[in-house]
Amino acid sequence: MQEQESRTTSYATLAAGPDFRHELEIKRSRFITVLRRADSEEAARDLVAGLRREFHDARHHCSAFVLGPDRDIQRSNDDGEPSGTAGLPMLEAILKRETVPGVTDLSDVSAIVARYFGGILLGAGGLVRAYSESVSAALERATLVRRRRLRICEASVPHSAAGRLENDLRAAGFVMAETSYTDQHTVLRMAIPDDPADLSAATERMLSFTAGTVELIAGGTEWIDVPLP
The missing domain is CATH 3.30.230.30 (Impact, N-terminal domain)
Known part of the structure; x- marks a missing residue:
């Protein structure tokens, strides 16, 4: 609502x-x-x-x-x-x-x-x-936080590669949302500003980190807590 x-x-x-x-x-x-x-x-x-x-x-x-x-x-x-x-x-x-x-x-x-x-x-x-x-x-x-309405994007990666990729994304400054799992994959969820330029930059970064093997799929928006600046 x-x-x-x-x-x-x-x-x-x-x-x-x-x-x-x-x-x-x-x-x-x-x-x-x-x-x-x-x-x-x-x-x-x-x-x-x-x-x-x-x-x-x-x-x-x-x-x-x-x-x-x-x-x-x-x-x-x-x-x-x-x-x-x-x-x-x-x-x-x-x-x-x-x-x-x-x-x-x-x-x-x-x-x-x-x-x-x-x-x-x-x-x-x-x-x-x-x-x-x-x-x-x-x-x-x-303790206060900033609540931001962000676009949630998903990337499905093999379990063995998920930990390193998540660390790389966090180190690059991306906000990570809740992770989920399937039998074969870990589904990483990134919270990105709802702007085409930010989505494009995130997509390029994902391709760079995974040598073009992982696709970033944009979903809906959610309210996400992030630290105050």
Whole structure:
């Protein structure tokens, strides 16, 4: 669905893996931020539900999430804090996070802040700063990747030649997708920018590495994680 509806070909997101957690203490209140990569509203809301159970004794479970390559799904919830003092500052922290200098394209991110009240009122301004800082500090420490929509191309090679060829392709800077196997062959999958010039260059490189014996077959596009530059 994303490929059909969006012209975006690249955006930043959290690295796949376990939730990322970070805690701040501000005037005796504990602010526990949990970040999760989520590609649907259902996944984002599952995080909220799970943390309500885990931090069942926290006074507030405020949330914000941004979804989609175009960041067209944005939600936030103050969960009992004064209106506009929690969810919205959290949302803005995600939207304003620079993933490279001058670029704010972070998406598919769900953030929850569980607050344990410390007995000292922070006031509206203090709450805005606390929730914003909590998410910003967590994002600064989290591992981010770039998610790119790339053309997947396949090359079938004998099992005995696959390891060396894959190493050569990686050394040449190609992004490798998931490998598959048949009885006689290893199917290497390369993720290439969806551009005729890049596809032509990859085809020539494959022919060069294999003395013209292996054909590169272009398939569809997929979203692939690559390291941030």
